[in-house]
Amino acid sequence: MSLAFLQPWLLALSLLAVIPFLRTGQKALTYSSVALIPEDRLSRAVDWLIRCAAAASILCLAIGLAGPYAREQWIEKFGTGAHIVLLLDRSSSMNDNFSGRHMGGGVYESKSAAARRMLSQFVSRRQDDLFAMIAFSASPIYVLPLTQDRAAIAAAIRSAGGRGHGLTNIAPGLAMALSQFAGQPVTGSRIILLVSDGAARIEEETREQLKHAFRENQVALYWIYLRNPTGARLAQKPKNLASGTTPEYFLHEYFNTMGVPYRAYEADNPEALKRAIADVERLENRPLRYLEKLPRKDLSGHCYAAALLGVVLLAFAKAGEISEWPA
Amino acid sequence: MIAEFHYQIAWRSRSAHPGHHKSAHAGGGFEFYGHASLLSYPDPRHLDVHATLNDPFGQFMVRTFRQRSAIPVYVIADLSASMMFHDKLERLADFAAAVAYSAYRTGDPFGFIGGDSQLRWELFLPLRWYRGVALELYDRLRSLQPTGSGTAGLAQAAEYLGAQRALVFLASDFHVPLAELSTLLDTLIHHDVIPVVLWDSREYRHLPPWGLMQFIDAETGQQRRVLMRPDLRHRFLRAFVRRRRELRRLFMNHGREPFFLIDRFEADALTRYFYQA
Numbered sequence: 125m126s127l128a129f130l131q132p133w134l135l136a137l138s139l140l141a142v143i144p145f146l147r148t149g150q151k152a153l154t155y156s157s158v159a160l161i162p163e164d165r166l167s168r169a170v171d172w173l174i175r176c177a178a179a180a181s182i183l184c185l186a187i188g189l190a191g192p193y194a195r196e197q198w199i200e201k202f203g204t205g206a207h208i209v210l211l212l213d214r215s216s217s218m219n220d221n222f223s224g225r226h227m228g229g230g231v232y233e234s235k236s237a238a239a240r241r242m243l244s245q246f247v248s249r250r251q252d253d254l255f256a257m258i259a260f261s262a263s264p265i266y267v268l269p270l271t272q273d274r275a276a277i278a279a280a281i282r283s284a285g286g287r288g289h290g291l292t293n294i295a296p297g298l299a300m301a302l303s304q305f306a307g308q309p310v311t312g313s314r315i316i317l318l319v320s321d322g323a324a325r326i327e328e329e330t331r332e333q334l335k336h337a338f339r340e341n342q343v344a345l346y347w348i349y350l351r352n353p354t355g356a357r358l359a360q361k362p363k364n365l366a367s368g369t370t371p372e373y374f375l376h377e378y379f380n381t382m383g384v385p386y387r388a389y390e391a392d393n394p395e396a397l398k399r400a401i402a403d404v405e406r407l408e409n410r411p412l413r414y415l416e417k418l419p420r421k422d423l424s425g426h427c428y429a430a431a432l433l434g435v436v437l438l439a440f441a442k443a444g445e446i447s448e449w450p451a
Numbered sequence: 452m453i454a455e456f457h458y459q460i461a462w463r464s465r466s467a468h469p470g471h472h473k474s475a476h477a478g479g480g481f482e483f484y485g486h487a488s489l490l491s492y493p494d495p496r497h498l499d500v501h502a503t504l505n506d507p508f509g510q511f512m513v514r515t516f517r518q519r520s521a522i523p524v525y526v527i528a529d530l531s532a533s534m535m536f537h538d539k540l541e542r543l544a545d546f547a548a549a550v551a552y553s554a555y556r557t558g559d560p561f562g563f564i565g566g567d568s569q570l571r572w573e574l575f576l577p578l579r580w581y582r583g584v585a586l587e588l589y590d591r592l593r594s595l596q597p598t599g600s601g602t603a604g605l606a607q608a609a610e611y612l613g614a615q616r617a618l619v620f621l622a623s624d625f626h627v628p629l630a631e632l633s634t635l636l637d638t639l640i641h642h643d644v645i646p647v648v649l650w651d652s653r654e655y656r657h658l659p660p661w662g663l664m665q666f667i668d669a670e671t672g673q674q675r676r677v678l679m680r681p682d683l684r685h686r687f688l689r690a691f692v693r694r695r696r697e698l699r700r701l702f703m704n705h706g707r708e709p710f711f712l713i714d715r716f717e718a719d720a721l722t723r724y725f726y727q728a
Binding site for chain 2: 148150154155160161162171444450
């Protein structure tokens with residue numbers, strides 16, 4: 125742990141700690157012959173204790189004023205989990221429930237709410253994983269970088285609770301999710317957990333870029349496809365082959381050809397969603413080594429606490445002082 | 452009010468000056484000295500018929516007597532800063548004035564020598580038959596601000612006492628090392644020294660039972676902080692009892708029991724000191 129000071133020149137005040145050893149600060153009573161005072165070990169000990177407490181208090185205050193802090197540092201941590209980027213669809217269709225009706229029925233929760241609930245549980249179960257979150261609709265929204273801060277992740281997932289709007293434009297979202305891994309050492313499995321209820325066509329050029337990025341960063345992709353009962357199935361080849369009408373099928377095909385681990389889960393009701401997430405959870409339990417950055421820590425509080433301790437002791441001593449001969 | 456006490460001595464004064472005390476000189480008195488022939492002591496009032504008849508040479512014999520003489524009375528006072536403790540100095544003033552007054556009343560010459568590390572000449576009173584010096588001495592001692600330290604000056608005092616054996620009241624708190632005190636007493640061996648120990652019971656008896664006390668030595672400036680508690684207070688008392696025993700032994704070895712003047716000067720106690728069995 126490396127120490128540093130905000131205002132090191134205030135450390136010069138610690139020289140004042142010599143004072144208690146030079147004088148006591150107590151009013152001295154004139155005595156005819158100090159040599160006659162019986163030798164007393166306890167008194168000597170108390171005298172030294174008071175002097176040392178005073179010196180230590182001054183020292184602690186001086187150090188506290190100088191503002192000590194532990195520098196920011198990286199610590200290595202081992203996890204059993206993965207780097208997981210949650211890529212959450214926030215298009216307007218996520219406001220529908222699984223039967224496809226927009227806010228209808230009342231008893232069913234929206235796809236977005238179900239996904240958030242499931243993700244929250246997922247995240248809270250995976251204590252050792254690092255999570256990042258990106259929401260996307262027509263364009264991606266950067267929500268949270270990779271972190272282990274549970275509260276932050278939970279808040280990020282909750283924050284996606286507003287009404288969704290716009291289209292499902294998947295490519296920029298994926299690009300941003302991939303950028304989370306860029307430039308970081310590979311210390312464990314990397315996953316993009318894409319939760320969406322549809323897809324969009326991706327240009328040929330973008331496809332190549334994404335494929336390249338997936339391979340370079342060794343990222344696995346899990347797609348939880350929140351399907352309407354009437355929506356297209358991923359595995360079934362649609363009758364009218366056109367990327368405009370059934371982009372999901374083409375996207376699935378494209379993901380399959382990327383050459384990175386890929387799994388798709390179709391979830392057409394909350395239970396299926398739950399199963400899909402449980403599946404992901406089972407799959408990704410490889411050990412993980414990563415560095416975590418600890419912020420700089422202010423240590424002056426400890427100094428003040430120590431000084432307070434000394435000062436309380438001194439206050440007691442002061443209260444016990446006799447500064448006048450009893451009448 | 453200046454108190455008066457009475458004092459007597461166990462030795463014979465060699466002073467020719469008539470006074471109150473036993474003397475080695477023959478003269479007009481009541482103490483039988485011996486017989487002498489009328490020719491050598493032509494005082495027919497003291498013709499002793501029985502001795503005259505018994506004298507083998509048939510001389511007229513007269514009884515001779517010893518006269519009573521005066522003795523020099525001195526107060527040698529320790530004026531070092533340790534006497535500042537509370538009203539020790541007032542007690543010293545009471546005492547010195549009482550000695551001066553009693554010497555006047557007894558008809559003895561009186562002298563006062565004070566000192567700390569050296570003699571304090573401004574307070575010196577040479578040996579004289581003073582009349583009103585007691586009050587003056589009292590005032591001067593009361594207004595004194597002692598600052599010096601040690602008893603080295605007192606050791607010089609012997610030089611100024613004169614050749615005659617004198618009654619010397621050595622007043623001090625005697626808070627000095629016993630060896631130093633012993634050399635001081637050795638300088639005064641020629642005289643009849645009455646050690647007067649001026650103590651204050653606040654020094655050891657009336658200390659607070661609990662608390663932190665910081666003591667500073669009036670003379671050396673040495674400081675000590677003690678945590679007062681009943682046990683330590685008891686040890687203070689024991690230390691002073693032991694000190695009292697040591698002082699007593701030392702003074703007895705030098706010829707006189709010390710007179711302890713603690714808290715209050717009682718002239719009658721001093722009289723009792725002189726007339727005790």
